[in-house]
Amino acid sequence: MRALNWNGSEFSLDPAYPTPAADDLSSLIRVRLAGICSTDLQILRGYMGFRGVLGHEMVGEVVEGPRELVGKRVVSEINFACGRCESCGIGLGRHCPRRRVMGILGAGGSFAEYVAAPTENLHLVPDGLSDEEAVFTEPLAAAFEILEQVELNFSDEVLVLGDGKLGLLCAQALRLTGARVSAVGKHEKKLAILKKLGIRALPLSDWKPHPCDVVVEATGSTSGLKIAIDAVRPRGTLVLKSTLAHDHSLSLAPVVINEITVVGSRCGPFPPALEALANKSISVTPLIEKVYPLNEGVEAVADAGRSGALKVLLRP
Amino acid sequence: MRALNWNGSEFSLDPAYPTPAADDLSSLIRVRLAGICSTDLQILRGYMGFRGVLGHEMVGEVVEGPRELVGKRVVSEINFACGRCESCGIGLGRHCPRRRVMGILGAGGSFAEYVAAPTENLHLVPDGLSDEEAVFTEPLAAAFEILEQVELNFSDEVLVLGDGKLGLLCAQALRLTGARVSAVGKHEKKLAILKKLGIRALPLSDWKPHPCDVVVEATGSTSGLKIAIDAVRPRGTLVLKSTLAHDHSLSLAPVVINEITVVGSRCGPFPPALEALANKSISVTPLIEKVYPLNEGVEAVADAGRSGALKVLLRP
Numbered sequence: 001m002r003a004l005n006w007n008g009s010e011f012s013l014d015p016a017y018p019t020p021a022a023d024d025l026s027s028l029i030r031v032r033l034a035g036i037c038s039t040d041l042q043i044l045r046g047y048m049g050f051r052g053v054l055g056h057e058m059v060g061e062v063v064e065g066p067r068e069l070v071g072k073r074v075v076s077e078i079n080f081a082c083g084r085c086e087s088c089g090i091g092l093g094r095h096c097p098r099r100r101v102m103g104i105l106g107a108g109g110s111f112a113e114y115v116a117a118p119t120e121n122l123h124l125v126p127d128g129l130s131d132e133e134a135v136f137t138e139p140l141a142a143a144f145e146i147l148e149q150v151e152l153n154f155s156d157e158v159l160v161l162g163d164g165k166l167g168l169l170c171a172q173a174l175r176l177t178g179a180r181v182s183a184v185g186k187h188e189k190k191l192a193i194l195k196k197l198g199i200r201a202l203p204l205s206d207w208k209p210h211p212c213d214v215v216v217e218a219t220g221s222t223s224g225l226k227i228a229i230d231a232v233r234p235r236g237t238l239v240l241k242s243t244l245a246h247d248h249s250l251s252l253a254p255v256v257i258n259e260i261t262v263v264g265s266r267c268g269p270f271p272p273a274l275e276a277l278a279n280k281s282i283s284v285t286p287l288i289e290k291v292y293p294l295n296e297g298v299e300a301v302a303d304a305g306r307s308g309a310l311k312v313l314l315r316p
Numbered sequence: 317m318r319a320l321n322w323n324g325s326e327f328s329l330d331p332a333y334p335t336p337a338a339d340d341l342s343s344l345i346r347v348r349l350a351g352i353c354s355t356d357l358q359i360l361r362g363y364m365g366f367r368g369v370l371g372h373e374m375v376g377e378v379v380e381g382p383r384e385l386v387g388k389r390v391v392s393e394i395n396f397a398c399g400r401c402e403s404c405g406i407g408l409g410r411h412c413p414r415r416r417v418m419g420i421l422g423a424g425g426s427f428a429e430y431v432a433a434p435t436e437n438l439h440l441v442p443d444g445l446s447d448e449e450a451v452f453t454e455p456l457a458a459a460f461e462i463l464e465q466v467e468l469n470f471s472d473e474v475l476v477l478g479d480g481k482l483g484l485l486c487a488q489a490l491r492l493t494g495a496r497v498s499a500v501g502k503h504e505k506k507l508a509i510l511k512k513l514g515i516r517a518l519p520l521s522d523w524k525p526h527p528c529d530v531v532v533e534a535t536g537s538t539s540g541l542k543i544a545i546d547a548v549r550p551r552g553t554l555v556l557k558s559t560l561a562h563d564h565s566l567s568l569a570p571v572v573i574n575e576i577t578v579v580g581s582r583c584g585p586f587p588p589a590l591e592a593l594a595n596k597s598i599s600v601t602p603l604i605e606k607v608y609p610l611n612e613g614v615e616a617v618a619d620a621g622r623s624g625a626l627k628v629l630l631r632p
Contacts, residue, residue, distance in 0.1 A: 087550065095550030095574065149575070225568075234403065234411030243572045249565045252541075255580035256559045258411065259465070262578035264571035 002316065003053045003112030004297040011044055013297055017053065020108050020116035027065025027119045029074060033131040033291075034058045034110040034314045036304040037139065038164070038220060039243065040103070044301070048104055054301075055109035055314075056102040059134040065119055073125040075137040076117040077270055078102040094267050111297055113316045123270045126278045132291075135313060136169070136284040137273050143169040144276070145268025146239050150214060152177040159183075159212040161228050162219035163190040163201070165287055165311050166241055170216050171199050172282045179214070182207075187308050193286045216241055222248040234258040239265050287311045318632065319369045319428030320613040327360055329613055333369065336424050336432035343381025343435045345390060349447040349607075350374045350426040350630045352620040353455065354480070354536065355559065356419070360617070364420055370617075371425035371630075372418040375450040381435055389441040391453040392433040393586055394418040410583050427613055429632045439586045442594045448607075451629060452485070452600040453589050459485040460592070461584025462555050466530060468493040475499075475528040477544050478535035479506040479517070481603055481627050482557055486532050487515050488598045495530070498523075503624050509602045532557055538564040550574040555581050603627045 003017035022028040035057030043050045056078040062069040080100040081093030088096050102117065103109020125134045143166065152158065156179040160171040163185025171183040171194055183194050183201040194201035204227075211233030217225055220242035229250070232238045238260055255262060276282040289310040292300035297314055304312035319333035338344040351373030359366050372394040378385040396416040397409030404412050418433060419425020441450045459482065468474065472495040476487040479501025487499040487510055499510050499517040510517035520543075527549030533541055536558035545566075548554045554576055571578060592598040605626040608616035613630055620628035 092551060097550075149577075234413075235408060240568060240572050243569055244567065247565045247567045249563045251560065251563045252556060252580075253559055255578065256556050256582055257580070259580045259582055261465075261580070262571065264568075264573070264575045264577070266572055266575055 001113040002294055003108075004055070004294070004301070006044060006051060006054055008051050011298060011301065013295060017112065019114050022064040022116050025118055025120075026116050027062050027069060027122060028114055028116050029058070029060035029076065030063045031058050031060040031110050031112060031115055031316045032073070033135045034316070035135045035139070036301055036312045036314065038166075040301065041305050042243070043104065050104055052103075053108040053112045053115075054103050055111035055115075056104055057135055057138045058110035058115060059125060059131050059137070060110075060115065062122070063114070069119070069122065073131075073134070074122040075125055075134055075270065075274070076102065076115070077121040077123070077267075078104070078138060079267060080107055080118050080121065111294065111314055113294070123274060126274065129274075129277055132288060132313070133277050133284055136287070136311070137270055137277065139166060140169050140173065140277065140282060140284065141268035141270050141273040142166065142241070142266065143173040143268065144272045145265050146170060146174065146216065146241070147177065147272075148269060149263050149265055150237055150239060152179045152214065154178045156180065156213040157182075158214045158216070159231055160216045160218060161224050161231070162217070162242070163187050163194075164218060164220070167216075167218035168193060168287055169282070169284070170218055170241060171201070172197065173276070174216070175199055176276070176281060189308070190310065196286070197283055212236065214239065218242055220244060222250060226250055229254050229260070232258065232260045234260075236260060238262045241265050288313060291315055317429040318610055320371070320610070320617070322360060322367060322370050324367050327370075327614060327617065329611060333428065335430050338380040338432050341434055341436075342432050343378050343385060343438060344430055344432050345374070345376035345392065346379045346430055347374050347376040347426050347428060347632045348389070349451045350632070351451045351455070352617055352628045352630065354482075356617065357621050358559070359420065366420055368419075369424040369428045369431075370419050371427035371431075372420055373451055373454045374426035374431060375441060375447050375453070376426075376431065378438070379430070385435070385438065389447075389450070390438040391441055391450055391586065391590070392418065392431070393437040393439070393583075394420070394454060395583060396423055396434050396437065427610065427630055429610070439590060442590065445590075445593055448601055448604060448629070449593050452603070452627070453586055453593065455482060456485050456489065456593065456598060456600065457584035457586050457589040458482065458557070458582065459489040459584065460588045461581050462486060462490065462532065462557070463493065463588075464585060465579050465581055466553055466555060468495045468530065470494045472496065472529040473498075474530045474532070475547055476532045476534060477540050477547070478533070478558070479503050479510075480534060480536070483532075483534035484509060484603055485598070485600070486534055486557060487517070488513065489592070490532070491515055492592070492597060505624070506626065512602070513599055528552065530555065534558055536560055538566060542566055545570050545576070548574065548576045550576075552576060554578045557581050604629060607631055
């Protein structure tokens, strides 16, 4: 099959990559659309030491697997848990220490014609959802993860720092709680997407620092993290949504002095994300920068790495 | 009065420092015993930019104030709140943005013959408590603060990293919950204090890293913080108990990947600390390194700064 392969030094389209095999517990999925995430770009800089087919955002059609799924459109959760350890036993399969992760850790990814995934990881895509919407399920689930971890009240003042893809999804997901959400970023084009949806969004230069109940750090930069720490009110909550692979130089003294709770937040639950997409309470298609054919995947990934780029998709 | 004064460049005994004045809302306290804290040592290195009489741990006798308090032994909470702002209104006076803090921010400290404090900050010392015990109320309250912020279960595995004064108090306070507490440090002498109390305590070199439900960082070092982050199980809790004034260089990626909750923890409630001291469920006198007369305060502070030193006290 055709697949975008990273061998640790070269990232290229392999026209004859071995098609993954499905077994009793897994399904083979023909990828209809895949999304490029910042994590993919970090992996190409060495993060996780991953080698193989990149990609963990996808929507596809089951071609091998249980009869009732074959021919159906699905999205796949990306953490492949062992199902037998203590973490799995308490429902924390996403934290299984023996997990493989699609396109990130020990499992091939979605930048290919086909991808294999444990059948239990698959979720059917409702008919009313286009591929262009369903492909956002994984990053949107990551945004919904915040709501699993932090209890928000109507009266809470929430700040989302960063107007990247994840920031735009987080701002929308958090707004569903009724909390007062503001998003702060650097790109007028992206902030305009939120404004159109009725969400307060403003450039960093116009933002007047004041203490917020909950701050979501989604800039992925050390400077953003510092602004985020300073923006949390005493006893407030800071959600770390960006995985920053490198070391920061920063002081955690304000976290102690102001008794801030910092919540690391990673992958999230697919069902609420699919439901929100299905009932159109979250708008994702304005986040699409461009759709590339898989054959132009190397260029697509370069495009996704441009400052200010929104979601770049690959169609095999 | 005699007082240990820090003018920003020199730390010395002033034999004729102005005695603070009590007003309608505050009391004047003759200091019976004061404790030297790591924060005092940090202030002498520039932390907080404080100038004046150092010291925020004390037990004393009221000499001016409400009639029912005069002649009584008291300890004083160190955050002097405005009582009128939003934080004060919701019971977070310890986070009042206009607060003064005894010996740390805008208010004279306890390394002196007399100290003034808002009368509402004072707590009577029960008769059964010696001065040598009561002087630990403030740091012990900081240890009890963890129990206000984190819910511990019997089955929780708790690790306290650092065998300094605060670590030894935290290990004892957390043990009261029934959780399985281990303390890890570098000083056999200090670890022995916990062992004598039946608390598992071992040198870092003997500690075998494994995921803990709750980790308390009380080393005050960047290396300790890194060990602490790595010791927390996925979805577990890291309590930051040390105020580190300087920048660290570290990666917060494990916080995100393992979805750790980091809780900054500072000053705590005095009543449970006084109660625990009164009913002897916490042992503090083994933590006393030496008691110096106030006149030898400069030497005492130098002694407190020695690696491995326990609690150094000053008697005016």
